[in-house]
Amino acid sequence: MTTKKIMVQGTGSGVGKSIIVAALCRIFTQDGYKVAPFKSQNMALNSYVTADGLEIGRAQAFQAFAASKEPTVEMNPILLKPTSDTGAQVIVRGKPIGNMTAKEYHDYKPKALALIKDCFEHLARENEIVVIEGAGSPAEINLRANDIVNMRIAKLLDAPVLLVGDIDKGGVFAWLVGTLELLEAEERELVTGILINKFRGDLDILKPGLEYLEKRVGKPVLGVIPYFQDIKIQEEDSLALEKGKKNSPVEEKEIKIVVVYLPHISNFTDFDVLEAEDTVSLRYVGMAEEIGEPDVIIIPGSKNTIGDLQYLKSKGYAAAIVEKAMSGNCVVFGVCAGYQMLCTTLIDPKGVESKLREIEGFNLLPATTVFESHAQKMTNQVRAIADLEFYKGAISGYEIHMGRIHFAAGAIKNAFTIVERSGEKVMADVGGAVSGNVIGTYIHGIFDNDGFRHAFLDYIRNKKGLASYKKGDKSGGIDWDIEYNKLADVMRKNSDMNKVYEILNRSIIQE
Numbered sequence: 001m002t003t004k005k006i007m008v009q010g011t012g013s014g015v016g017k018s019i020i021v022a023a024l025c026r027i028f029t030q031d032g033y034k035v036a037p038f039k040s041q042n043m044a045l046n047s048y049v050t051a052d053g054l055e056i057g058r059a060q061a062f063q064a065f066a067a068s069k070e071p072t073v074e075m076n077p078i079l080l081k082p083t084s085d086t087g088a089q090v091i092v093r094g095k096p097i098g099n100m101t102a103k104e105y106h107d108y109k110p111k112a113l114a115l116i117k118d119c120f121e122h123l124a125r126e127n128e129i130v131v132i133e134g135a136g137s138p139a140e141i142n143l144r145a146n147d148i149v150n151m152r153i154a155k156l157l158d159a160p161v162l163l164v165g166d167i168d169k170g171g172v173f174a175w176l177v178g179t180l181e182l183l184e185a186e187e188r189e190l191v192t193g194i195l196i197n198k199f200r201g202d203l204d205i206l207k208p209g210l211e212y213l214e215k216r217v218g219k220p221v222l223g224v225i226p227y228f229q230d231i232k233i234q235e236e237d238s239l240a241l242e243k244g245k246k247n248s249p250v251e252e253k254e255i256k257i258v259v260v261y262l263p264h265i266s267n268f269t270d271f272d273v274l275e276a277e278d279t280v281s282l283r284y285v286g287m288a289e290e291i292g293e294p295d296v297i298i299i300p301g302s303k304n305t306i307g308d309l310q311y312l313k314s315k316g317y318a319a320a321i322v323e324k325a326m327s328g329n330c331v332v333f334g335v336c337a338g339y340q341m342l343c344t345t346l347i348d349p350k351g352v353e354s355k356l357r358e359i360e361g362f363n364l365l366p367a368t369t370v371f372e373s374h375a376q377k378m379t380n381q382v383r384a385i386a387d388l389e390f391y392k393g394a395i396s397g398y399e400i401h402m403g404r405i406h407f408a409a410g411a412i413k414n415a416f417t418i419v420e421r422s423g424e425k426v427m428a429d430v431g432g433a434v435s436g437n438v439i440g441t442y443i444h445g446i447f448d449n450d451g452f453r454h455a456f457l458d459y460i461r462n463k464k465g466l467a468s469y470k471k472g473d474k475s476g477g478i479d480w481d482i483e484y485n486k487l488a489d490v491m492r493k494n495s496d497m498n499k500v501y502e503i504l505n506r507s508i509i510q511e
Contacts, residue, residue, distance in 0.1 A: 003124040004504040007159040009134035009150055009191075011175040015166035016197040016225070018059040019233055021133045023491035024500075025067035026484045028129050036075060036123045037063035039133040040116040041149040043080040043088065045266035045303050046235065049398040053422035054094020055079060055379045058269060062234045063131070066484045074119040078112060078148075080105070081303045082264070083353070089303065093119075096377050109146040113156070116148060120157060129504065132159055139182035151187040160192040160503045163219075168198035168227055173213055180217050192503045193222040195495065200227045223495025231490070232276065232483045234269045253281040255460050258294040260321070260338075261286030263311050264304040267400070267444050270335055271298065274447050277457065277475050291320050295460050296331045299338025301444065305369075305403065306354035309341050309361065318362060325364050331437045331460065332364065339432065339440030340369040340403050347371070352402060364438045367407045377402050383420035384431045384443060386452060387413075390459035395452050397445035399431070407433065416441050450477050 006024070010017045021037055028035045037060050048061035048071060056076035064071040073094040080088040087101050090108070092115065100108065123130050138150035147153075154161050163179065165172040180188055194213070199206065203224060210221045259271055261284040268284075275282045285291055299321070302308040312318040324330040334342045343361040345368045348354050352371040361369070381398045395416070407430070416432035419425065432441030447453045454475075458468045491497075 002508050003128060003130060004507050005124070005130045005132060005157060005159045006500070006504055006507060007132040007134060007154050007157075007161045007190075008164060009138050009154070009161050010136070010164040011139075011166070011172075011179045012137045012169075013135075015164050015169075017133050017135075017164055018063070019487065020162070020164055020195060020197065020225070020491070021131050022059075022063045022066040022233070022484070023487045024131045025063050026488040027491060027497065028131070029067045030485075030488060033129050034127045035067040035129045035131065036069060036127040037067065037133065038074075038120055038123055038130050039076050039135070039149070040120075040153050041078040041080065041112075041135060042076050043082065043135065045081055045264060046269055047079060047081065047267065047400060049379045049381055049400060050094065051381055051423065053380045055091050055096075055377075055400060056094060058234055058267070059133075063133075065480060066487070067131075074122045077116050077119040081266070083304050084307075094379070106143075106146055109148045112148055113152075116153065117156060132157065134161075137179060138187065139179040141182060151183065151190065154190045155186070158507070159190070160507050161190045162193050162195055162222065162500075162503075163191050164195045164197050166198050167196050167224075168200065172196060173209055176213065177216060180219070191219055193220050193499065195222055196224045198227040199224045220499065222499055223491070225490065225494050228490060231486045232272065232478055232480075233487070234272065250281050250283040254279045254466060255281070255296070255457060255464075256292070256294045257282045257296040257298060258291055259284050259298045259300055260312070260317060262300060262302045262308040262337075264302045264308050266301040266303050267336070268300055270300065270444050270447060273453065273475075273477050276478050277453075279461075279469075280457070285317075288315060291317070291324070294324075294330060295464060296333060297321055297324055299332070299334045299341055301335055301400070302337035304353060305337040305340050305371075306346055306348060306356050306359055308337065309346065309359060310356070312341070322362055322364065325362075325438050328437060329463075331439065331463075334438075334440040335446070336399075336401050336442055336444060339442060340401075340405060342438060342440045343367040343369045343405060345369070346403070365407075365433055365435055365440055366411045367405050367433070369403045369405050371403045378442075380421040381423070382418050382431065382443060384416045384418045386416055388415055388434060388439070391452050391455035393451060395443065395446060395449045397443040397448070399442045400444065401442055405430070405433075415439060416443060418443075448477060450475075453477070 008017050008020050025035050042057035044057045046058035047055050048058050054073040060076040061071040079091040082088045090100050135149040165176045325332040342365045344363045347358050348371040378399050383396050412433045415434040418429040418431040
């Protein structure tokens with residue numbers, strides 16, 4: 001197969017590379033091509049489990065769906081999940097190989113190039129176009145020697161590069177010029193065009209700056225993408241959450257949901273569909289903000305369960321959550337790490353996640369969480385049966401966790417029974433529990449199940465004395481195809497796709 005490729009790099013983190021890649025994946029797919037995304041290394045706490053039980057960055061799954069593809073591990077060969085400011089769990093081909101410090105991983109990176117090339121070639125054999133994403137900035141000169149995600153990948157794959165700058169942050173011209181100046185001559189040659197992202201204002205006022213930029217760097221500006229808020233996207237890490245959702249005012253609606261903002265929060269995309277409900281006001285609470293009087297408190301996933309539990313205790317959130325749960329007026333719902341925190345005790349005898357070997361949990365579920373060094377990380381798409389007061393039926397989702405929860409026989413009601421993992425039938429396994437108004441589950445994506453979500457929100461409405469949903473009030477969830485198409489429309493209208501295709505046609509790989 002003749003394969004074309006194009007790479008999207010940025011002047012820094014958070015400039016919109018992932019979204020530009022998703023938009024290109026949808027455009028090329030709309031135009032009739034077989035397309036796949038590729039990011040050699042991703043650092044993110046939002047992840048996704050593929051159909052064969054392998055873990056990749058959530059952004060690559062989002063991009064794959066934009067390309068009408070089932071996500072595969074080749075789209076993101078290396079995933080880093082930070083556990084502290086200086087260390088991360090390193091996931092290679094979808095499986096963890098251990099925790100590394102920044103120095104240890106820096107020394108490991110050169111060994112990964114063959115793996116990265118193999119994964120790319122796998123995608124190239126099966127697709128007509130591969131859209132490659134860089135990470136951070138290619139101008140980090142201290143990282144150049146062991147780069148495995150930016151210009152070294154562009155050179156390795158002979159991929160033309162589009163350089164993206166974020167004008168909303170300010171200083172975009174200096175950022176773009178400075179990035180290009182810090183590249184080596186061979187690297188600058190690979191940059192074939194510039195995209196300016198997140199523009200607000202009058203394009204006529206911007207044009208003199210664009211003309212100067214093109215003359216200064218000798219590269220064409222291929223598009224100015226406007227800032228948008230009316231398209232739903234799945235964020236890849238908490239940077240966007242911290243700067244966006246968390247700080248945005250939330251209109252108070254019939255059902256008030258608080259999601260606890262953990263220092264190592266992961267997979268908060270679990271709650272996008274709740275946020276999209278017309279009758280729900282959902283806000284993230286952290287950094288000494290008051291929990292207030294919510295109807296539901298959700299404790300989300302985390303990459304450092306014990307560390308984040310210590311944070312909740314030190315900031316007074318743990319005591320507030322227990323008080324709300326004991327009042328009976330508020331439902332406390334734990335997902336993954338949040339489920340583990342609900343237990344009586346958390347034990348980490350070999351320091352799998354933390355230097356602290358044991359810590360008391362919220363004591364809202366009579367169980368013990370144990371992080372066992374010999375236990376395999378559970379990464380599976382799952383099917384389960386829910387057995388709750390408000391909902392009894394099938395649900396689907398995925399699990400990503402290290403710890404295991406142990407209940408004393410007969411001590412708790414099994415709320416979710418897992419019956420299938422990664423397409424294989426399993427003996428009934430506990431996937432969650434309930435005790436009064438406290439619910440916990442390992443199943444990410446549980447609220448994406450329309451039947452479960454509607455029943456849960458009805459349950460909350462009834463507890464508040466509100467009428468149940470009428471048929472026309474129920475949301476059908478988020479239609480992601482509509483959102484991908486809207487994203488593609490914005491990209492088409494505000495960039496020169498003819499020139500993008502010209503660049504693609506110069507990038508052919510003969511297989």
